[in-house]
Each structure stands twice: as C-alpha cells, then as structure tokens.
Amino acid sequence: MTTETAHDLPVDERLGILTAEYVVGLNIFRDIAAAVRDTFGGRSETMQRGLREAREAALDDLRAQAVQLGADAVVAVDLDYSEISGGGKSMLFLVASGTAVKLSQV
Structure with a gap:
C-alpha cells in the first residue's frame, strides 16, 4: 500500500x-551503457538494475526502521530519485519516505 x-x-x-x-555511484561502464542506449534507443538494463538496487535497499531500510518503532506498516511511501554529477562522476540519489503506523486490532 502506498496510501x-x-x-x-x-x-x-x-x-x-x-x-x-x-x-x-554510476561508474564509467554504466555511463557508457546509458549513453549508447540514449543514442540508439532501447532500455538500459544496467541503469534499471541500479534503480532497482537503490529502491530495494531504501525500502528495506524503511522496513527496518518501522520494526524498531514497533510499527505494523509503513504507509504513504514516496520515492524521489535524483542524479548528482560533477567532476566527471555521477551518482544516483534516492530518498524514500513514509509514515510508520500501528494498525487497529480486529
């Protein structure tokens, strides 16, 4: 659930x-693969793997924090992606946020 x-x-x-x-970090090989895909079209599996890795790690961290608080769930999850580049290097930055909640016992 995201709401x-x-x-x-x-x-x-x-x-x-x-x-x-x-x-x-999006190393030089990822940058080259993305540039080739941008030029010729198609999907960049390398970049997709990087995005998936970032998403899974951030969501795992949210789950761990929720467990520490004694929450039953995390709702209204938001994922914000950004690219940071400079000095010939680029990084993918992901911030995940959500609200830890206790659910009513039925």
Whole structure:
C-alpha cells in the first residue's frame, strides 16, 4: 500500500515519518551503457538494475526502521530519485519516505 486511505488498512496510530537515503555511484561502464542506449534507443538494463538496487535497499531500510518503532506498516511511501554529477562522476540519489503506523486490532 502506498496510501492510508485504503479501506482495508485500519490505521490506529501514526508513529512518525521515516526516511531512508541511498546513494549509488554510476561508474564509467554504466555511463557508457546509458549513453549508447540514449543514442540508439532501447532500455538500459544496467541503469534499471541500479534503480532497482537503490529502491530495494531504501525500502528495506524503511522496513527496518518501522520494526524498531514497533510499527505494523509503513504507509504513504514516496520515492524521489535524483542524479548528482560533477567532476566527471555521477551518482544516483534516492530518498524514500513514509509514515510508520500501528494498525487497529480486529
């Protein structure tokens, strides 16, 4: 779930906002592969793997934080991706955020 307005998610208490940051370097090989794909079209599997890796790591971090708080779920999850580049290097930066909640016991 990415929203707490779902009818089957009885939120009882909001415990707080969680954030997780993940930064991965896009080495020269990824940069070259992306440039080739940009020029000739198609999907860059290398870049997709990097995005998937970042997303999974950030969501794992949110889950771990939720467990530490005693939360039952994390709702309203938002993923924001950015690229940071300079000095001939580029990095992928991902921030994941969501609200840790306790659910009503049925």
